[in-house]
Amino acid sequence: MKGKAAVLGLDRKISIIEKEIPEPKEDEVLINVKACGVCRTDHHIYHGQFNIKQPVVLGHEFSGIVVKVGKKVRNFKEGDIVAAHPIISCGECEYCVSGHSNLCENAKVLGGAGEDIYDGGFQEYTIVPEKNLRKFNNKVDFEEAAFAEPLGCAVRGIQKSRLSLGEKVLIVGAGPMGLLLVQLASIYGASMIIVSEIDEQKRKIAEQLGAHITVNPKEVNVPEFVKDITKGGVELAIEAVGKVETFETAFKSLKKMGRAMIFGVPGDTAEYSIPLFPIYYEEYEIIGSYAVSYESFNIAVELLNNKRVNVKPLISHRFKLEEILSAFDLMDKNVGLKKMIKI
Numbered sequence: 001m002k003g004k005a006a007v008l009g010l011d012r013k014i015s016i017i018e019k020e021i022p023e024p025k026e027d028e029v030l031i032n033v034k035a036c037g038v039c040r041t042d043h044h045i046y047h048g049q050f051n052i053k054q055p056v057v058l059g060h061e062f063s064g065i066v067v068k069v070g071k072k073v074r075n076f077k078e079g080d081i082v083a084a085h086p087i088i089s090c091g092e093c094e095y096c097v098s099g100h101s102n103l104c105e106n107a108k109v110l111g112g113a114g115e116d117i118y119d120g121g122f123q124e125y126t127i128v129p130e131k132n133l134r135k136f137n138n139k140v141d142f143e144e145a146a147f148a149e150p151l152g153c154a155v156r157g158i159q160k161s162r163l164s165l166g167e168k169v170l171i172v173g174a175g176p177m178g179l180l181l182v183q184l185a186s187i188y189g190a191s192m193i194i195v196s197e198i199d200e201q202k203r204k205i206a207e208q209l210g211a212h213i214t215v216n217p218k219e220v221n222v223p224e225f226v227k228d229i230t231k232g233g234v235e236l237a238i239e240a241v242g243k244v245e246t247f248e249t250a251f252k253s254l255k256k257m258g259r260a261m262i263f264g265v266p267g268d269t270a271e272y273s274i275p276l277f278p279i280y281y282e283e284y285e286i287i288g289s290y291a292v293s294y295e296s297f298n299i300a301v302e303l304l305n306n307k308r309v310n311v312k313p314l315i316s317h318r319f320k321l322e323e324i325l326s327a328f329d330l331m332d333k334n335v336g337l338k339k340m341i342k343i
C-alpha cells in the first residue's frame, strides 16, 4: 500500500511522490493525515534558511485519523481524531523533568526545524509515537485540531509572559500567531488589548477576536500612541512578527517594569542593541518563548475541545497536497493568514 507525500529533496524542490505506507512499531501509531497547517518555519526551511537533513516531509501542525496502532499502544484506537505534538522529547533531561520539554536537550522533531527530524504531516500517512498524540472530541474538525500545535506555542508564550488580570497588552503583528495571542490575552483577563498590524483585513479580524484597539504602524508612531492611550505604556508587549523593528516597537511601548516578549521567530543573526541603564533603572524585562511543551499542548487541546478559542477566521487559504507550492508562493508575497493543506 502506498500514500502520497510532498517530499523536500536535496535539490530544494518539493515533489509529490507515492511512498510505501510505514508499519507502526509497538509504541507508535499510524495516522491518516487530514489537515496540516503551513507554518513560517516550513517556509523558512523550504527557502533554505535552516539547515536540516533532506529529503524530508515537512509539516508539524497536523491532525488526522488513527488507522493502525502498535502492539503496546493502549490509549488510541482506529478512528480516533488526533493531533500530534511535534517535539519528541527524551523525558529525562533537566528540562523535560521540569516541564519544559520544548527545551529538551535530545529532542527529535516531526516535520519541523531541529537537528533530528522525522517526516511530518505533508503526506497522507505518517507515524507518531503514542506519547505525542492527543485525542479530540467529535465537535472538533480536522482543521481546528491542526491548530493544537500553534495554539500550544501561544499558550506557552502567554504563560511565560506572566500576563495577569487587568494588565494592558500590546501585540505586535496580527498573523495567525498574533490572533491566537489576542484570544488568550482576552481569556487571561487583559484589561486592554492593543494590536499593531499593517494589514487592514487582519486588523478587522483582530477586533472581532478580542482586540480593543488596533493601529496601523505605517500611519502612527505605535509607542507614542500606546503610551498616550494607556497613560504611560503597557505592562506586556508581545512581538509576534519576528523582526527587529517590531521588537523595538514592543520594547518602546512598555511602562516601567514592563515585559517585552520575543515570540515571533527572528532571523538567526538578528540583533538589537538596548541601552542597559533603562533596563536597570526602569526594571524592564525581556522574555523569550520557543515552541510548545507537552503541558502547553495539552492545554491547547482542551481549549479547542471546549471551543474556547476560535481558529476558523485564522484560515485564509485551503490547498490540496499537490498545491503546496501555491501556499509557499502566497507566503513569499505575505498574502493572507494560515494556509491549510487538506489531505
Ligand SMILES: [Zn+2]
Binding pocket: 039, 040, 041, 060, 061, 149, 150
Ligand atoms: Zn509552526
Ligand SMILES: [Zn+2]
Binding pocket: 089, 090, 091, 092, 093, 094, 095, 096, 101, 103, 104, 105, 106, 107
Ligand atoms: Zn529531554
